[in-house]
Amino acid sequence: MKTKEETMKRGEFLRSLGLSSATLMAFYCLGTTMSSCGSKQDDPDPSTGGGSGVSGTTSGNNINFTVDLTNSTYSKLKTAGSFEVIGDVLVAFTSSNGYVALSKICTHEGTTLRYRSQQNDLFCSSHSSEFSLTGAVEQGPATTALKAYKASASADGNTLTVTV
Ligand code: FES
Incomplete structure (x- = not known):
């Protein structure tokens, strides 16, 4: 038998899941911003030959x-x-x-x-x-x-x- 408490717990669990994926997204975005800020020297450009022309x-x-x-x-x-x-x-x-x-x-x-x-x-x-x-x-x-x-x-x- 399901108690009220169990239902609430599931609600809280789902909320906490939502929170953690938002947090993960924030970290992901931070990482993306940092990697595009230009501190990398090894751009993956085709470096030899350069293609046609x-x-x-x-x-x-x-x-x-x-x-x-x-x-x-x-x-x-x-x-x-x-x-x-x-x-x-x-x-x-x-x-x-x-x-x-x-x-x-x-x-x-x-x-x-x-x-x-x-x-x-x-x-x-x-x-x-x-x-x-x-x-x-x-x-x-x-x-x-x-x-x-x-x-x-x-x-x-x-x-x-x-x-x-
Ligand atoms: S002036 Fe800072 S990377 Fe060019």
């Missing part, structure tokens, strides 16, 4: 790759003010300096940088560090310069080569 080594210490600027993925790099992240490298086509290639990894905590055409610099959205096109720190909290690579376009403007 790119050939060579696009990550690690021996960066050496070519980009087919006639490929639809990269043809926008023919427009001044645009940029692309290829493997570990950010390639930008600037109005003043032509093609530049620098490490995409913010030296503060590893966030992927972006090129800002108006300021003509690289910017980190995590904590607002700024880098010049030579890789020098213009604004902290980053204190270490970015690695800069050599970027040169072929005479016909259809192939870009990036090397250490």
Whole structure:
């Protein structure tokens, strides 16, 4: 025979289940926020080859790759003010300096940088560090310069080569 007390206990049990799954969700969300805050350096980017339009080594210490600027993925790099992240490298086509290639990894905590055409610099959205096109720190909290690579376009403007 079921007593009133047993019924209540089941109600309490269900309530406590609800509470604990809400708590679990809170932890899950916290974890998600933390993992997207940019402190990881090992983004799961395809790092070698880079798929259609790119050939060579696009990550690690021996960066050496070519980009087919006639490929639809990269043809926008023919427009001044645009940029692309290829493997570990950010390639930008600037109005003043032509093609530049620098490490995409913010030296503060590893966030992927972006090129800002108006300021003509690289910017980190995590904590607002700024880098010049030579890789020098213009604004902290980053204190270490970015690695800069050599970027040169072929005479016909259809192939870009990036090397250490
Ligand atoms: S990760 Fe902190 S400024 Fe870039």
